[in-house]
Amino acid sequence: MMTPEDFRRHGREVIDWIADYMEQVDTYPVLSQVEPGAVRAMLPGSPPETGEAFEDILADVNRVILPGVTHWQSPNFFGYFPANSSPPSVLGELLAAGLGVQGMLWTTSPACTELEQHVLDWLIEMLDLPDRFRSDGTGGGVIQDTASSASLCALLAACYRDREDLSHDTRRKGINAWQVAYTSDQAHSSIEKAMMITGMGTDRLRVIESDGQWRMRADLLAQQMQTDARHGLKPTFVCATVGTTSSGAIDPVPEIAQICREHGAWLHVDAAMAGTAALCPEFREMHEGLEWADSYAFNPHKWMFVNFDCDCFYVADRKPLLQALSVLPDYLRNRASQSGDVVDFRDWQIPLGRRFRALKLWFVIRSLGASDLRDRVRQHVDWASQLESWIREDDDFELAAPRSLNLVCFRHVGGDELNQRLLDTLNDSGDLFLTHTRLDDRMTLRMSVAQTTTELVHVERAWAAIRGTAAELM
Numbered sequence: 247m248m249t250p251e252d253f254r255r256h257g258r259e260v261i262d263w264i265a266d267y268m269e270q271v272d273t274y275p276v277l278s279q280v281e282p283g284a285v286r287a288m289l290p291g292s293p294p295e296t297g298e299a300f301e302d303i304l305a306d307v308n309r310v311i312l313p314g315v316t317h318w319q320s321p322n323f324f325g326y327f328p329a330n331s332s333p334p335s336v337l338g339e340l341l342a343a344g345l346g347v348q349g350m351l352w353t354t355s356p357a358c359t360e361l362e363q364h365v366l367d368w369l370i371e372m373l374d375l376p377d378r379f380r381s382d383g384t385g386g387g388v389i390q391d392t393a394s395s396a397s398l399c400a401l402l403a404a405c406y407r408d409r410e411d412l413s414h415d416t417r418r419k420g421i422n423a424w425q426v427a428y429t430s431d432q433a434h435s436s437i438e439k440a441m442m443i444t445g446m447g448t449d450r451l452r453v454i455e456s457d458g459q460w461r462m463r464a465d466l467l468a469q470q471m472q473t474d475a476r477h478g479l480k481p482t483f484v485c486a487t488v489g490t491t492s493s494g495a496i497d498p499v500p501e502i503a504q505i506c507r508e509h510g511a512w513l514h515v516d517a518a519m520a521g522t523a524a525l526c527p528e529f530r531e532m533h534e535g536l537e538w539a540d541s542y543a544f545n546p547h548k549w550m551f552v553n554f555d556c557d558c559f560y561v562a563d564r565k566p567l568l569q570a571l572s573v574l575p576d577y578l579r580n581r582a583s584q585s586g587d588v589v590d591f592r593d594w595q596i597p598l599g600r601r602f603r604a605l606k607l608w609f610v611i612r613s614l615g616a617s618d619l620r621d622r623v624r625q626h627v628d629w630a631s632q633l634e635s636w637i638r639e640d641d642d643f644e645l646a647a648p649r650s651l652n653l654v655c656f657r658h659v660g661g662d663e664l665n666q667r668l669l670d671t672l673n674d675s676g677d678l679f680l681t682h683t684r685l686d687d688r689m690t691l692r693m694s695v696a697q698t699t700t701e702l703v704h705v706e707r708a709w710a711a712i713r714g715t716a717a718e719l720m
């Protein structure tokens with residue numbers, strides 16, 4: 247086993263390696279250029295029987311691993327959604343690993359639970375979220391691994407809250423056959439997956455059409471709920487999206503919330519990427535109506551400089567969530583839990599075990615401060631808006647959707663085939679990385695501007711490469 251002395255030495259080497267990586271990440275091809283199977287082909291067929299020198303392991307990180315990495319932290323990464331990280335976040339993560347805490351119960355590490363509660367309350371203040379999500383009322387926040395898990399937990403809580411027939415014991419008999427859920431045709435695929443996981447099945451997910459700007463149509467939601475109710479079904483759960491994955495559309499949460507109230511349905515708001523923008527008061531309009539939501543989630547691991555994984559999930563009333571997720575085997579009983587004075591976060595999530603994720607969030611918030619976080623988000627939005635104006639001015643390109651915060655969707659006017667070739671050529675070049683979606687049934691390029699080291703110059707260069715490559719392909 248490595249001695250603490252060796253650990254010190256190699257730890258410094260690894261930190262140096264990471265710092266060098268941070269400095270040089272823009273020199274690597276953004277999208278990994280390896281062929282399928284190439285990484286495995288460089289690995290020995292069997293594990294080593296005896297331990298190897300740490301120097302050799304680190305050398306293989308350079309030789310084997312690095313070529314097979316797509317560089318999400320590159321300033322030229324504009325694909326999917328950001329997964330921006332930062333040095334304080336990496337150090338918080340390292341400390342969490344060093345402490346090796348498993349925070350399933352308050353008693354298994356009180357600091358793990360209490361720091362998490364505290365930092366999630368801080369975020370309520372920083373993002374001006376409704377007070378009903380605070381931990382000192384009926385609700386509270388918890389860190390989940392991802393927004394997908396948050397949606398699944400919200401769906402479960404909704405099903406457990408909604409027991410019209412009180413004789414039905416959901417824990418023993420499962421979710422009622424008459425409970426149905428709703429979301430828009432632009433919602434993230436994790437909602438469909440949550441329906442599959444709960445066993446409700448996707449037939450019981452009503453996919454509501456979106457309008458010309460990809461926002462859920464509240465009128466159609468109301469109609470569908472009325473139809474379902476007439477047929478003896480119970481509208482149980484609605485997921486509205488603030489910042490859809492494809493185009494960043496923002497569903498009309500106030501209208502949706504009103505409809506949910508009429509039917510007693512649970513409203514979950516998924517703001518996985520866009521939520522971070524609420525750090526800045528000028529973008530908080532997108533959270534209009536959130537005061538009526540039963541739950542809300544956003545991912546600091548997308549846009550708030552906290553490395554993956556870190557999703558913040560809030561509920562206005564924690565009782566149904568606990569009803570859905572707490573089971574108490576004898577071996578987990580302890581005095582603190584039984585006193586009722588503490589929170590055991592194992593009851594707020596699917597797995598039992600949990601990492602000390604709050605450390606990295608705390609490190610980032612303390613190290614950058616709210617004002618620097620706001621400035622960075624503002625810059626990203628500003629650069630995306632400059633990109634939007636360049637696209638508007640160029641006759642060969644068009645905007646495919648209104649810009650949403652840091653996300654710009656556009657296409658070349660030359661049609662799907664040209665846009666596909668443009669995307670492939672740009673990504674194969676390794677100079678930048680973009681992804682695509684389909685809007686209006688047309689191939690659409692997406693550029694999401696929010697990596698930690700991205701500056702205006704990278705956006706300018708990317709736009710020059712897009713225009714130049716398109717001209718060559720014509």
Ligand code: PLP
Pocket residue numbers: 327391392393394395434436487489490491516517518519545557
């Ligand atoms: N919800 C929305 C709106 C998203 O854009 C995404 C990611 O693209 C997700 C959920 C899924 O996020 P996660 O990977 O945290 O589950």
